[in-house]
Amino acid sequence: MPVEEQQPVASVWTRPQRRREQPALSRAQIVAVALELLDTEGIEALSMRKLGARLDAGATSLYRHVANKDELLELVVDEVYGQIEVPDIWGRDWRTAVTGCAGSARAVLLRHPWVASVLGQVGLSYLGPNVMRLNERMLALFEAAGFDLPEADRALGTVMAYVIGTATTEAAWLTTLTRSGRTEQEWLNTLRPAAIEATKPYPRLHALATAEQQAEEEREDAFHYGLARVLDGLAARLA
Known part of the structure; x- marks a missing residue:
């Protein structure tokens, strides 16, 4: 045609x-x-x-x-x-700015947990004005770091894939918690005895299961650990 x-x-x-x-x-x-x-x-x-x-x-x-x-x-x-905040690059290094944006994106996705389940089903969502403004500003952050535009686009895609993937898992978990009527720590405490017993034949898993855990802090730390490793890889490209 x-x-x-x-x-x-x-x-x-x-x-x-x-x-x-x-x-x-x-x-x-x-x-x-x-x-x-x-x-x-x-x-x-x-x-x-x-x-x-x-x-x-x-x-x-x-x-x-x-x-x-x-x-x-x-x-x-x-x-x-449109609720995702992109820090200004001026006066801070690119990693700090990208980390701030990634954290804001995660918070927004967890505040609206249904979003993660429809991101692949909403047609030309990337043409929306808020999405385009977000992407434009994020591309500017990566360009300021030293990436040329095509690689800045790849870097942006990599970071957002990590954020969306992690937040999707978290959103599903938090939705389950909401339906159960329990807090995250209450659920963890209920599951812990069974996890300790089940992991006895597996020393590494058992060590993790018996360690003291604060559920929300663990999720927060895990997110920032993974994000830091993604940014380490991008920083290595610049080096």
């Missing part, structure tokens, strides 16, 4: 927006309520019908802004990415 005849990929970012005088609902209102619904009830609860009920609006009002639930998710995911 000739290029001029190809249909654009379906996405809220590629579809021409309808213009209306003083619409009853704004896109910002829809996104804010959808985000609240997702945070409180999870991805399974999201539907255009349920969202319309929360907004006290009919489906027609919603469809003036989004064609379907997939487009709605693109908007909400971009809104979440």
Whole structure:
């Protein structure tokens, strides 16, 4: 099919927006309520019908802004990415700045645990304005470190893959905890006797199982350990 005849990929970012005088609902209102619904009830609860009920609006009002639930998710995911902070490179070294951004991204993903489960399903989410601003500023950090633009792009992808992968596992774990009604430390203390018994034939695992652990601190330390090793590898490339 000739290029001029190809249909654009379906996405809220590629579809021409309808213009209306003083619409009853704004896109910002829809996104804010959808985000609240997702945070409180999870991805399974999201539907255009349920969202319309929360907004006290009919489906027609919603469809003036989004064609379907997939487009709605693109908007909400971009809104979440807008909460990630990218420190200014000036006055600090690149590793400190990247570590700050990675920590902010992890905190945002854990604050909205449903996001990790849909990142591969939200169409052209990378075209959202918040995602593009985030990527632009992160690329600037890696360029300031000494990477040329193509390798800065690879470095950015590597760091974000680590952050998203780690946060996905953490988000799933924290969601399980929320459903159980227990705190993280309570769950760990409940499992510990069984883990100690099960690992007796395995001295290395047993040593780890019998060590005193503070659950939240362990996750925090593990995240920063892995991130530091990723940045060590990138620093070696610069050297």
